[in-house]
Amino acid sequence: MLIVLAKATAKDGMVENIVNNAETLIEATRAEDGCIDYNLHNSTEDDNILVFVEKWESEEFLKSHLNQPHFIEFGSAIEDLLAKNLEISVYSSEEIDL
Known part of the structure; x- marks a missing residue:
């Protein structure tokens, strides 16, 4: 499994606009x-x-996700x-039994 962390730093007052745009992307x-x-x-x-x-x-x-129209x-x-x-940071992850 891969875990991706993508940090977005918004201009002042633009967070809500980014969140609104992200709704379609997330769905x-x-x-x-x-x-x-x-x-x-x-x-x-x-x-x-x-x-x-x-x-x-x-x-x-x-990689397929990165080419999707949304x-x-x-x-x-x-x-x-x-x-x-x-x-953007990408991490590889495997489940382990503890």
Whole structure:
């Protein structure tokens, strides 16, 4: 499984616009093959920071997601709302018995 953290830093006053644009993205992404979980969270330390937390079955499914029209449209819609580029980290994860 892959875990993706995508940090979005909004320009002042633009968080609500990003969240509104993300609603369609989140709904469509959750319906994609290979999507285990896909959520958007607000930072408790900085009102302008949002973090997408994603879980994917494999790299192939994640790569497919990056080419979906709803993902591309979201990127275009929020481009001017961001203070800086998205910061994306990808982690590999395996379940372990404790």
